[in-house]
Amino acid sequence: MPHLKTSYAKYQNDPRVAFVLVSIDEDAKRLERYLNEMKFPFPAARMTPADAERVMKLDNTPTTFYVGSDGIIRYQVVGTESHGDSPQRVAWYIDQLKTGK
Amino acid sequence: MNRRFLIGTAVTMTVAGGFAQSNAHQQLERGLAFWDQRLAKSAIVALETAARDKETAAAAHEALGRIYTFKGWQQESAFPGWHDEPALRERAVTELKAAVAADPSRTSAQQALHVAEGFAAAEAVDPAPPRPEVRTLDAKLLSYQGRSDAPVAEIVTAIDARAKAQADPAPYFTGAQILIDRGEYDRAIEMAQKGVPVSDRFIDENLSAYQLPGKSQGSYARGRSQAADLIGWALFLKKDYASAAAKLEEAERLSQGVDFANQFHLGELARAQNAYDRAREHYLNALSLAGGPAPLRQRATQALAVVAGDKAAGGLDAWLGPELARRQEGRRAAALRSLVDRPLPNLPLTTVDGRPFDTSGLQGKVLLLNFFASW
Numbered sequence: 298m299p300h301l302k303t304s305y306a307k308y309q310n311d312p313r314v315a316f317v318l319v320s321i322d323e324d325a326k327r328l329e330r331y332l333n334e335m336k337f338p339f340p341a342a343r344m345t346p347a348d349a350e351r352v353m354k355l356d357n358t359p360t361t362f363y364v365g366s367d368g369i370i371r372y373q374v375v376g377t378e379s380h381g382d383s384p385q386r387v388a389w390y391i392d393q394l395k396t397g398k
Numbered sequence: 399m400n401r402r403f404l405i406g407t408a409v410t411m412t413v414a415g416g417f418a419q420s421n422a423h424q425q426l427e428r429g430l431a432f433w434d435q436r437l438a439k440s441a442i443v444a445l446e447t448a449a450r451d452k453e454t455a456a457a458a459h460e461a462l463g464r465i466y467t468f469k470g471w472q473q474e475s476a477f478p479g480w481h482d483e484p485a486l487r488e489r490a491v492t493e494l495k496a497a498v499a500a501d502p503s504r505t506s507a508q509q510a511l512h513v514a515e516g517f518a519a520a521e522a523v524d525p526a527p528p529r530p531e532v533r534t535l536d537a538k539l540l541s542y543q544g545r546s547d548a549p550v551a552e553i554v555t556a557i558d559a560r561a562k563a564q565a566d567p568a569p570y571f572t573g574a575q576i577l578i579d580r581g582e583y584d585r586a587i588e589m590a591q592k593g594v595p596v597s598d599r600f601i602d603e604n605l606s607a608y609q610l611p612g613k614s615q616g617s618y619a620r621g622r623s624q625a626a627d628l629i630g631w632a633l634f635l636k637k638d639y640a641s642a643a644a645k646l647e648e649a650e651r652l653s654q655g656v657d658f659a660n661q662f663h664l665g666e667l668a669r670a671q672n673a674y675d676r677a678r679e680h681y682l683n684a685l686s687l688a689g690g691p692a693p694l695r696q697r698a699t700q701a702l703a704v705v706a707g708d709k710a711a712g713g714l715d716a717w718l719g720p721e722l723a724r725r726q727e728g729r730r731a732a733a734l735r736s737l738v739d740r741p742l743p744n745l746p747l748t749t750v751d752g753r754p755f756d757t758s759g760l761q762g763k764v765l766l767l768n769f770f771a772s773w
Contacts, residue, residue, distance in 0.1 A: 318770060320770060352745065355769055
């Protein structure tokens with residue numbers, strides 16, 4: 298997940314873009330340790346695994362949803378991609394959505 | 399003094415009147431030309447202006463009526479993703495009646511009204527075929543397929559002529575493929591690139607024909623994916639593997655991995671790089687998808703025999719059958735799970751220390767939502 302920090306650098310001053318992490322950890326202590334260690338520059342929230350499965354049909358982590366400014370989910374990327382997630386790839390999805398197409 | 403003033407005013411008025419008239423005629427011409435190219439939004443704007451002028455009202459109302467007749471009854475699948483717009487049917491009849499009212503002697507408007515009223519009474523109406531002019535230009539362009547003797551300049555002229563007659567991106571993409579087959583990779587890349595803004599504009603101009611935002615989004619993505627795949631394939635044939643990979647993978651993201659040609663091209667790239675595992679996955683993906691011309695499917699199967707290794711030790715067909723079935727099943731299951739093109743549901747989120755998480759600041763933003771677990 299360090300690639301998300303790198304990706305975010307490009308958008309940290311862009312008011313039209315937001316990053317949110319959603320942890321489905323059940324061990325709160327462990328999660329806190331992880332977040333303290335990683336120091337993500339964007340918010341992290343929590344959801345129970347059962348809610349994530351029910352609401353987002355989540356069946357694997359990591360799963361990244363890219364949502365357009367109209368609130369419609371446009372891309373859903375499950376797992377790490379075949380050649381590894383890269384900041385360029387994350388930026389590609391976001392830039393597609395920023396053009397609104 | 400007084401008399402001169404009056405004359406002056408009269409002259410001014412005549413000039414102004416003449417200007418308004420020529421502007422209305424201009425708008426009428428523009429509107430008709432836009433519609434010939436199937437640029438509906440611009441056509442309607444121009445024709446509505448022309449309809450407000452007495453000189454051009456009858457012709458403009460008739461043209462608007464014909465557009466709405468097409469949109470209401472005749473555009474189902476006229477282009478990928480298009481559907482009839484029944485909400486415009488009444489509008490078609492109203493416009494055509496306005497045309498006849500503006501000029502009762504206008505037979506073309508009477509005929510168009512008669513046709514629209516016939517459609518309104520009919521059980522079902524067939525989609526409109528392409529204009530004969532476009533069909534001729536399409537046939538001309540397609541005649542260059544597989545011909546190695548035609549001068550390249552002639553092919554480019556045929557692409558441009560077809561693109562000028564109708565504003566959809568198809569001639570650029572068809573043309574790019576023909577140029578690739580001729581070994582004209584740089585020109586092919588240029589054509590495919592030209593197709594991207596053309597595709598976007600064509601969809602923008604006809605947005606209501608897609609009915610649902612998911613469908614127009616899908617069409618934007620299709621145009622871009624087609625262009626990226628063609629460019630990537632041309633780059634591959636130029637042996638620029640790194641750039642080819644970037645474009646072919648972009649096409650894969652845009653097509654959500656379900657485009658036959660793109661998966662085949664990714665397979666060819668991986669095979670050329672001796673990455674047989676990756677090649678095998680792409681060929682299998684390709685063959686598990688419907689579509690793709692028979693010769694390409696055959697090439698994918700032959701390529702698979704090369705990269706299968708000992709996986710197909712018990713015979714290629716015996717291995718292929720279950721492999722393809724497994725992929726189709728996986729895709730069905732993923733489609734059922736996927737939330738793509740659906741609104742983001744309300745999320746029952748809490749902060750890390752258990753308080754409600756406020757999502758109001760996220761409204762209207764492009765959002766990256768990463769679900770993870772630290773275990």
